Amino acid sequence: MTDRKYSAVRRRRCARLIIPFIALVGTFAVGCSDVQKLNYEPEELSVDSARSKTKSVSSQLLEMIGVKGKVTQPGPGLAKCDDEPDAKDLYIMNHPWSVYGVSNDILKQGMENLRKSLPERGWKILKDGETKSVARDPEILAENKKLRYAAHIVWMRTSASGRPMINVTVVSGCFRAPAGTDINKEY
Template identity: 30%
Template sequence: MALEDAKDLARRQSSKILDLSELRGDVSPAAPHASPCKDVEHGYRVNHWWSVVGPSADALKEAMDRLHLELPKQGWKVYRYGEANSKARQLRLEVEDKKEHHTVTIELSLPSTYPNPSKWEKKMRDSLSVSLASPCYVDKSYKPNDQ
């Protein structure tokens, strides 16, 4: 798959997730980018990280629950839904698109609800973060520095 086609697909996948979340807020302006696949000549994968801030903690929780319920109806397989293995124990959803094989990790971060937030956590905003990764694609014209 050509790099631009893979980036467009990642954007569409991310847009579907945002639409399903029904969140309205500030979405980070991150664009999909490519990184080389280890030991695959002309191989690359597309990553797309973005987050939403602005909605209330309750709205973010509802969006997370909605994604957990709705993504499987849209062809995504849920691999994990529960607390992350971190100090914050934020809620994490890990899914894979059965057709395109994109993997996605969605994390709900609610520092406003922490009982004893650190100085750093007090500066953070409640958010829903999404990290999408494509499978490894091969494009003979791809070079590792292409973005």
């Protein structure tokens, strides 16, 4: 499978996981299917601009982690806010990425850095605990209402690949595509 096809498959899989994540966060939208139920007016933004904004948020989170490891490369992907006819122009951005290639001691420090830096940078930590998985990996769920982004961060002390990593999933609130944009043709 080519890198481009792999990235597209990963984004689609991630989009299916993002919907429950947004429901868990629950601050961006009471329901994206009906604009009147949103607790904010979605910013009108081209998909490329939203992708750039999401990359910037991810970069800020990476800076807060403060770990000089390897970082996965796939960029932000688009998912529809909902398939309702009146919401054809609403979409979210999601950006899953990981930091790896360093020891668990260094990754532990990265999680500590986040606990300190997130609140200082306008993020509210909604959950700071363990995953419900057998591994009971440390996780942080945070939101930034001003930016309209949420982040789910999991320190996988032992991943399926055998290497420890911090997995980060960044999700935006809803954006409104400019008139004439067919979000079905975007990735």
